[in-house]
Amino acid sequence: MNVTRRRFLGFAAGTVAGTAAGVPASWTLSDWMAAIDPGVRPPTGPEDAVLSVCKLCPGGCGLRVRRIGGRPVKVDGNLLHPVSGGRLCPKGQAALQSLFHPDRLSSPLRRVGPVGSLDSFEPRPWEEALAEISERLRLLHQVGRPESLAILRGNQRGVADRVARRFLDAFGSPTDVVVDRGEQAATLALYLTQGVRAAPAYDVRSTDYVLSFGSSLLEAWSSPVHMMRAYGEFRQGRPGRRGKLVQIEPRLSVTGSSADEWIDVRPGSEGILALGIANVLVSEGLYDRDFVSERCVGFLEPLAGSGGRLSLAELLSRRYGLEEVADRTGVSNNVILRIAREFATARSRLAVGPRKGPLLPGSLFDHLAVQTLNALAGNPDRPGGVLVPEEAPLAGWPELPSDESAAAGRARPRLDSAEGGFELGLSDPERLAELVLRGGFYPIEVAFVMGADPVLTSMTPERFAQAIEKIPLVVSFATVPTDTALYGDWILPETHFLERWDLETGPPGVPFPLVSLSQPVWGKASPGTRSAPDVLIELAAEVGGSVASAFPWPDVPSMIRAEVAGLFAARRGALMGSEFDEAWVRMMEGAGWWAPGYRTAEELWSGMRESGGWWDPFYDHGDWRRVLLTDSGRFEFRTDLLQQLGDDRRPPYALAAAGSEGEPLGARPLLALVLFEPLPVAGGVGAELPFLQELLEPGLEESWSTWVEIHPETAARIGIRDHDRVRLTSDQGSIEAKARVTARIVEGAVAVPVGLGRKGGGRWASGCGANPLRLLVAARETVSGLPAPEATRVRVAVVGRDGHGEGRA
Amino acid sequence: MPRCAGAPIMPDERIEKGQAPTGPSTGEPAGVVASAAIGFLVFLLLTTGLLTVGSGGSSSRPVDQPVEFNHRLHVEDVGLECNECHEFAESESFSGLPTAETCAFCHEEAQGNSPEEAKLVALLSGGQPLEWGRLYRQPAHVYYAHSQHVSVAGLECERCHAGLAASSRPPRRVRKLTMDDCIDCHEDGDAESDCTTCHR
Amino acid sequence: MARWGMVIDLDRCTACQACVVACQVENNVPPTGADQAELGRSISWLRLAPHGEAEHGTRPQMHLMPVPCMHCDNPPCTKVCPVQATQIGEEGLVGQIYARCIGCRYCTTACPYTVREFNWKQPDFPEPMEQGLSPDVSIRPKGVVEKCTFCHHRLQVARDRAQLEDRPLAEGDYVPACVESCPAAAMTFGDLEDPNSEVSRLKQSQRAFQLLEELGTEPKVTYLSKGEWGGQV
């Protein structure tokens, strides 16, 4: 008994001891498992909202930023804003990720090592940065070479742009380079046919049939949310009336996937098809006779004074007959006829030009062809047609102080448009880079880069990098280092757009004038950052003299107040408001009244803070004196240009025709390069945000890398399998990417997304994917001088097998 | 872990019952149980680290407050209502802890001669924010709205914060709320007890 | 008692994926990097599912449809959870109790829509990203399953607000983040029990269908297929 009791006690003691040892051990273990509770506990607090404007693309969406305890936690569309209408695209939704990006800069960085790497930069105090830069500027100003200053900027139409422009004017430089070609081709086409300097606004909302010639209508459009809202209404917003979208393009895009029909054409032949359809309209008498006879010239006789020898009717019938167009585009006769008749007989129809994204504006030829088609359909300035936007009446800036040296500098030709080009003053960043490298009329000694990343987004990325390196002092503003910044000398940490005041005019593609107010949504702006306009004003003060006095305001908010006062003085429009308000204002203005809902500039200001801004929703259709500003006062069919451009065109569709023209497709054929911009990374912005990287291509479920789409037949010929790693080589360079074999791209071509392959951009963008712009040969379209990416051809070779398996990094 | 120890009991009992009383002592089956239990436990521990029961020990450390606030003095003697300092209790999900401005409303200058008040006045004059230590800790995955309980259900503050108004100094320990604290009341009060009513 | 449901009009949808990001931001979904994404570990409560890309040779058609949790009336996931960590509530929302989930991933395998996500790792919000996190939604730890909740935290708040103002919940008081963001207004949300609600009206459409309805899961997400030109809405 004793023995057994002892044993029992022994066991009991053992258990207790085991437990005693086990419990602390388990705590240690659970600690070691590393904080199971993530330990993140967002604090709560009172909720409110602040209105601002998104600047992740030029779309200009009004934002409503929800805050809890003063911290922004969610970004949504501002319900009253006429562009976003309470909605937002994925980029806008991800705005907070860019605000709270872990790689935001917090101190000026000076390059001390070789270009191209963030490791070559050292943090320096703001004072040192400003001292060095202002010293250089003063010197330039003193020696009378103010034109040696250049500013490369994005196109956000906000304070930063106006201050930059003003700074250049006051300083005396003409070289204000907007690194945004998005609307250039469409603007040029509108200018050449209607004489108006604006990007056309397509009224998709009110039409029934949209023929989209390779446009990214439902992706990275000029103002994506505005267009997508219109598209929703076009499709299902009008009882009994459902719009049809036909997408014509060599690669089935996301827009194409939403379309009712995809018509696959050979790369670069969209414009030819547009003219082919125009020819059907003319030959079958389906065009708008009234509009053509009353408002157009050049239809039956050559346009006077243009040097064109053919009338439009002649040009179409001679050059764009059914058979020939079918042959050149790869679209069958039947389809061309059917589409043309559908288009012509729709109650309201619209052709949209091939603007593929902020970096890929399309060619002038294609846009002219589409403009021509639209005119034959009687679309200019008609509801459901092509509208002409109006500038916002923003004013309030005093006259520039007089300064002879500055005036002389301003009078010099812009470096980027010094050779040819139209008088529209369209920027040409690639030419700027070329002239910097070759040595133009005058050297560029100081360049500011703000809101733009040309080393990533220009059509000649490598030349641009060299040019940036060559300019003695390049100052970049950036929240997260851009590629361009890495080739410059100073990187100045910029405040995020959600952290600053701004007043911006309406985005392209929106027909009515509007002015949106951005307010800082975040009490504690990131430490060490300053906004670009603030820095420019500060530098102006340092330079002194007339440059300093060009900026009479103490800070940006008071500048904005002055501009709003100017807006008040325009005596038109209204505060942004509900749909009911909108209808009211329309009705009143249509009747010739002004019913703004504010009586003083002060009321306008506080109203704008609460509603998001000012706009004028009234659009007077058929105001021909405003929208037809050509010499003839009519819509001009530019057969001269169509003919010349058509003749000069050497697009690769000939090669794509499966060996029928050009060299036969061998085992390593030359393939057409089709570039596209996925909305999440369009314009070179977005790859720095992980949420957007996830979304690159939902159809193929591609994310976080660059891929190459290739047709199964073409792939089989070369021996490429799905998910292989391939190398694309052009005359200019080569990149590596993952091959995706899909019938979404036509034969004889490869499609590659633009927007990845960055050196900068922080942890998520840097080194992710490849930049296909590096493949582009330096070809340009004649007449327009626009870069012609479609002239590039590539060869594809497998460099690694099985993206799923061993080859996976 | 009773279920583990439970396993070997049955055979022991069965055989024991059928056994002559001259058999070994009653200690042995217990020993078997214990050894089996320990064996099982040790096994599980080694195999899976199952002993990592419960998430985190977070032994409640004493909470330090910037000022030893006297609730009784303010509520009973001065006659303040709870929501005069916890101003969001009726309208927001959180009740809100008084900010420096709230205190400064009365205590810009000392009202009495308590050393704690002196501390407060010093803090206020220094322009520092008051950073109160949290005493009630609601798990992060729980949605709880003071407004709902105070304004709609009409509960008294004492229902959950019992005795706080009568205390002369803040409790020193964090009170961790468990799901039972909520469910008991919800069932009594016939309130919703759908998971998604509170879990978020 | 309400029964919350969603209607997604594929005729309006442009596959822009605003809903996807709106959901991630609203619900404190942690960012992933390229390596984790490559391994199939990124979390997204709402994704765009491709369907209908034809085999090669024929003209491909590609359709993309947003797929959130269907909040099935007969959910396959709740039945298989061994610890009752996922349950269907009285108003038809299929909730996930992160604090109880043991991470066995039985529900994820049982869901025919593959809309349940597992936290393969501890969520990582590199400084200062946690500044932008919402207190309305808990941060899920590693090792638990999470899923679309129809933003039910918004319902919690909306219902409290309505009760505080002593009124019934009105249409539009409670709308998930995805629906709110949709640029083309392709998504509609509301009470399926209320015959006058927009969702009930749209559900009557001839174009209405449900995903994998043959499985008998009775999803509360209804799709409206693409319409035909020249006709009928």
Add this chain to the structure above:
Amino acid sequence: MARFELDLGEDERLLEPIAKTGRKFWILVAILLAIWLFGMVGYFTQLRKGLQVTGLNTPVYWGLYITNFVFFIGISHAGTLISAILRLSQAEWRRSITRAAEVITVLVLFFGVGCVLLDLGRPDRALNVLKHPNFSSPLLWDVTSITIYLICSTIYLYLPLIPDIAILRDRLGKRQRFYRALALGWTGSEKQQKLLNRAIGIMAILVIPVAVSVHTVVSWVFAMTVQPMWHSTIFGPYFVVGAIFSGIAAIIIAMAVIRKVYHLEDYLKIIHFNNLGILLLVMTLLWFYFTFAEFLTTYYGAEPSHMQVFLSKTEGEFAPYFWTMFVTCFVIPFAFLANHRTRGTVWGCVVASVSVQIGMWLERFLIVIPSLSAPRLPMEASTYRASWVEWSLLAGFVAMFILLYAVFTKLFPIVSIWEIHEGREHSVTEVTERVESYLPGVAESSHG
């Protein structure tokens, strides 16, 4: 103190492994412990970093752990079920193999359960299964039936061990306390003997439905979902057959090793291998029948989502595994076992058994992974490749299993001494009587 009097005679040698332990054993222990430690390193890595250290992903949420779980639970049918069936059918040749088989069951069950625990994202909350049980979840049925099975199997292993433990208590001279405690005062009295036999009999009957239920329920974990090629009515019997299949193969391997290491050729004779070989052959054919039935119905149904999985197995990315499985589960064992010349050898049976083990593991793998890799709504799934952590844990579990098995043979006789003894004393007469009772004419003549 009472002693268990038994004349061991030549069976004395069955105690040898317990009495003497050589250096080789300790080397083996060291190696196996090292492998186990490697597995533990893997597990602690997983605890710390989460399941990201595995090859799992969305939508392949389950991988090696669940494969191993099903595999181990399958092997567990080696012992208890087979030994119970043999006991109930009074197959006399069972006597020397039941113990070896039953130990497999008990030990391997722990590892089966362990695999599920490995798979949990939150092992710290495993007890929620008891706190908040959801009885409609097949996983809970699993917990229940496996627990019952574990209890029954342990009892069923323990009961026939008692007399042998008493032998050790009385003869071994070491670990006295240990054996005394476990022997429960066994004296071999008639009353005890009778009780023990009745208890064993009851347990043998009880254990069969429990064992069948265990694997049925394991199959239901898959079959109760609506996923392609999981949602199948024959999954219950299919899994049970597969389990018995791999179980028998496991016994054959264990027997061969014991026979070789402890030189027990007299106890584990060729006839044992031959008999088990025949059983294995039957199961081979049954397995083929079920597999054929399962795939044929899927193929004829030709439901797209099912066909997607079907094709991924037969000609897609899983085809190499699938056809290896077919060869190792059917072609090789059939070839070796149908031929009496190879079946009648130890190596022949062992080759067939090892082949079956490989094949059955692949079968489990092919059930779990392909269905998850091809979700109904298309999704670009990254291929599942098990990580080193998952392999290390499989290796660790197998090593620990072997180690525990080896330790068991060092603590208890792996061949049941008293049952052999009993058989020798009673069986011959008993079997004669039994056989006579079947046959016409014999009974009268002998009684007459």
